[in-house]
Amino acid sequence: MIESVISSVGINGFAGSMIALLVKIAIVxxxxxxxxxxxxxxxxxxxxxxxxxxxxxxxxxxGILQPIADGIKxxxxxxxxxxxxxxxxxxxxxxxxxxxxxxxxxxxPFFDGxxxxxxxxxxxxxxxxxxxxxxxxxxxxxxxNSKYSFLGGLRSTAQVISYEVALGLSLVGVMIMSExxxxxQIVEAQQKYWHGMFIIPQFLGAFVFMIAxxxxxxxxxxxxxxxxxxxxxxxFVEYSGMRFALFYMAEYIGMLVMSAISVLCFVGGWxxxxxxxxxxxxxxxxxxxxxxxxxxxxxxxxxYWIRSTLPRFRYDHLMCLGWKVLIPLALLNIVxxxxxxxxx
Amino acid sequence: xxxxKGKLRKKELTINMGPQHPxxxxxxRLELDIDGETVVKCTPHVGYLHRGTEKxxxxxxxxxxxxxxxxxxYISSMANxxxxxxxxxxxxxxxxxERAKFIRTMASEMARISSHLLWLGTHALDIGAMTVFLYAFxxxxxxxxxxxxxxGARLTVTYPRIGGVRNDVSEEFLSSLYKFTDxxxxxxxxxxxxxxxxxxxxxxxxxxxxxxxxxxVNWGLTGPMLRGSGVDYDLRKxxxxxxxxxxxxxxxxxxxxxxxxxYRCRMEEMRQSARIIRQCIEKLPEGPVMTPDAPKFxxxxxxxxxxxxxxxxxHFVLVIKGPVTAPDGEIYSAIEAPKGELGxxxxxxxxxxxxxxxxxxxxFIHASVLPLLCEGALVADVIANIGTIDIVxxxxxx
Numbered sequence: 001m002i003e004s005v006i007s008s009v010g011i012n013g014f015a016g017s018m019i020a021l022l023v024k025i026a027i028v029x030x031x032x033x034x035x036x037x038x039x040x041x042x043x044x045x046x047x048x049x050x051x052x053x054x055x056x057x058x059x060x061x062x063g064i065l066q067p068i069a070d071g072i073k074x075x076x077x078x079x080x081x082x083x084x085x086x087x088x089x090x091x092x093x094x095x096x097x098x099x100x101x102x103x104x105x106x107x108x109p110f111f112d113g114x115x116x117x118x119x120x121x122x123x124x125x126x127x128x129x130x131x132x133x134x135x136x137x138x139x140x141x142x143x144x145n146s147k148y149s150f151l152g153g154l155r156s157t158a159q160v161i162s163y164e165v166a167l168g169l170s171l172v173g174v175m176i177m178s179e180x181x182x183x184x185q186i187v188e189a190q191q192k193y194w195h196g197m198f199i200i201p202q203f204l205g206a207f208v209f210m211i212a213x214x215x216x217x218x219x220x221x222x223x224x225x226x227x228x229x230x231x232x233x234x235x236f237v238e239y240s241g242m243r244f245a246l247f248y249m250a251e252y253i254g255m256l257v258m259s260a261i262s263v264l265c266f267v268g269g270w271x272x273x274x275x276x277x278x279x280x281x282x283x284x285x286x287x288x289x290x291x292x293x294x295x296x297x298x299x300x301x302x303x304y305w306i307r308s309t310l311p312r313f314r315y316d317h318l319m320c321l322g323w324k325v326l327i328p329l330a331l332l333n334i335v336x337x338x339x340x341x342x343x344x
Numbered sequence: 345x346x347x348x349k350g351k352l353r354k355k356e357l358t359i360n361m362g363p364q365h366p367x368x369x370x371x372x373r374l375e376l377d378i379d380g381e382t383v384v385k386c387t388p389h390v391g392y393l394h395r396g397t398e399k400x401x402x403x404x405x406x407x408x409x410x411x412x413x414x415x416x417x418y419i420s421s422m423a424n425x426x427x428x429x430x431x432x433x434x435x436x437x438x439x440x441x442e443r444a445k446f447i448r449t450m451a452s453e454m455a456r457i458s459s460h461l462l463w464l465g466t467h468a469l470d471i472g473a474m475t476v477f478l479y480a481f482x483x484x485x486x487x488x489x490x491x492x493x494x495x496g497a498r499l500t501v502t503y504p505r506i507g508g509v510r511n512d513v514s515e516e517f518l519s520s521l522y523k524f525t526d527x528x529x530x531x532x533x534x535x536x537x538x539x540x541x542x543x544x545x546x547x548x549x550x551x552x553x554x555x556x557x558x559x560x561v562n563w564g565l566t567g568p569m570l571r572g573s574g575v576d577y578d579l580r581k582x583x584x585x586x587x588x589x590x591x592x593x594x595x596x597x598x599x600x601x602x603x604x605x606x607y608r609c610r611m612e613e614m615r616q617s618a619r620i621i622r623q624c625i626e627k628l629p630e631g632p633v634m635t636p637d638a639p640k641f642x643x644x645x646x647x648x649x650x651x652x653x654x655x656x657x658x659h660f661v662l663v664i665k666g667p668v669t670a671p672d673g674e675i676y677s678a679i680e681a682p683k684g685e686l687g688x689x690x691x692x693x694x695x696x697x698x699x700x701x702x703x704x705x706x707x708f709i710h711a712s713v714l715p716l717l718c719e720g721a722l723v724a725d726v727i728a729n730i731g732t733i734d735i736v737x738x739x740x741x742x
Contacts, residue, residue: 223472316381317548
């Protein structure tokens with residue numbers, strides 16, 4: 001669509017496709033940033049209502065302008081760098097998680113045909129990018145020259161490394177079933193089944209993925225690196241203003257990316273299950289992006305729901321769960337999927 | 345660098361938790377030596393909220409020192425007031441009338457519910473269960489509204505008086521309190537659904553911070569801290585004061601002395617408190633709320649002071665000298681405050697002011713047990729342990 005508009009004004013070839021790509025990037029970036037702003041609002045509203053209160057209500061009707069107020073506030077706050085901090089590392093650290101989280105979006109297909117880079121190793125690329133964010137956390141924890149941030153950084157490293165393994169293994173079943181790493185092809189492979197989503201045959205993988213994704217994004221009940229009550233705010237305790245906001249942005253983009261992978265790999269992406277379409281053929285007229293966003297927001301809602309319900313894990317329990325439960329389960333899932341694939 | 349090899353030393357990381365830390369429940373400061381995530385040494389430091397309550401008490405008349413006790417354990421000021429008034433009453437050898445005793449019992453149990461609800465909320469919040477905090481505070485708000493209805497104040501009530509209580513209860517108050525006792529036990533069950541069977545909660549509280557019955561007695565622990573270890577000791581039951589001998593209630597006991605047992609104890613205590621309040625309302629006798637000896641201990645009303653010479657003299661003497669009928673001697677009197685045994689010790693030399701006033705505050709004693717609980721545990725357990733000992737620094741530092 002964007003390509004045809006650009007070629008109609010007379011720009012063709014490489015220049016045309018580059019401009020089209022830039023426009024697409026701008027759209028994705030804009031939408032995602034808006035999402036991040038309103039994901040905070042959504043979270044505060046959801047958790048507020050679960051906890052018998054209203055959430056933000058002051059700025060604008062029903063507090064609808066609260067994220068904008070927050071953004072302006074953090075943008076104009078004083079940027080404080082602690083005296084003993086390693087200044088260069090301290091400044092670079094918040095950029096890395098945002099960069100890696102945004103980088104993941106390059107391979108996420110939002111609906112049929114709309115993807116920034118339709119590469120055949122999409123899933124692998126996402127693993128690579130999302131692991132990078134651990135560097136930002138470690139650097140932030142180390143460079144702040146504060147014991148609390150240091151502990152937060154250490155916890156995060158251990159956690160991200162352990163859960164990365166489970167996260168990767170949980171998706172191997174999906175790769176086997178779809179015979180591809182390309183996210184668009186994974187979605188198309190799900191359409192061949194009557195149920196139209198891998199969550200049914202891959203329930204074990206989906207379960208492990210869901211839990212590992214909570215840990216990967218440092219969300220409750222795995223929010224040990226930033227455990228409010230123990231480490232105050234963990235690795236970003238010394239940050240303020242916009243640098244602090246960057247960590248938050250990374251967390252929310254990370255949640256979006258993890259939800260997107262879950263939607264694409266387990267719940268059929270932008271498509272509806274074939275049996276639903278047979279029952280209600282008129283639903284085919286609804287654009288795929290609508291289903292995609294609905295599914296994503298359902299996932300995001302689950303993140304908030306869990307956060308407001310569960311207590312926090314202890315460090316050693318977290319490690320036990322990761323290594324002794326999730327990884328064996330993921331391996332079992334791979335074996336079963338492979339056997340079924342081979343013999344059926 | 346081989347020559348430096350021998351010089352490499354391994355040293356624990358010392359972190360300073362508090363006095364400004366969200367989980368230390370006030371201004372407690374812990375010096376933690378940690379090896380990785382394991383706590384090797386834990387040293388509590390208290391005194392950041394020291395206001396010299398004991399010394400202030402020596403410089404005030406028995407009447408004027410009453411509001412100081414509000415500021416000890418500010419979450420259950422009613423219980424402190426009752427404890428103080430009882431101690432002074434015992435010193436002077438007077439007794440509150442029956443109706444006042446029932447009202448005090450009722451109010452003390454309201455304070456217990458308020459204190460335990462705050463403990464539940466913050467303990468759960470420390471362990472990471474956010475929602476319980478707000479649920480508990482919804483209920484606590486109701487209790488505070490009831491306090492306001494009864495006394496006019498929500499937190500620092502100064503409601504009991506030496507020889508009775510300040511004012512009688514209204515029918516309206518009694519009926520709303522009765523409604524509260526009706527609904528409150530159901531609401532506790534609702535909170536319990538959130539955490540009671542939650543596996544993460546169980547992992548975080550079971551076998552954490554174990555105190556055996558022997559240790560608990562040796563460390564001088566009281567209240568739920570002691571009963572959680574299975575020691576059956578409750579002042580309300582075993583040396584009853586006010587109307588506790590006229591109401592029927594159970595003393596919940598734990599078994600293992602871990603954080604979970606103490607949690608169960610306190611949850612059960614809230615139910616029992618609701619039961620006691622109910623019985624108090626049902627059995628509330630008619631009569632005055634101040635002892636007939638009251639003129640020696642209460643200021644006469646303002647209209648009388650302006651018109652009546654006797655009243656003016658009485659007012660002057662009470663304010664300047666205090667109730668001067670105090671016999672010489674010492675007295676220790678304790679009550680079962682929500683956090684444990686709250687004792688008041690007075691040495692009287694026959695004047696209107698105590699010669700010496702000493703407080704036995706449960707929080708101070710419970711804070712001293714922290715090293716026993718924390719050493720060898722993980723950093724996350726330190727938080728659970730601070731929550732489970734349920735201290736208020738106002739009382740701890742006095």
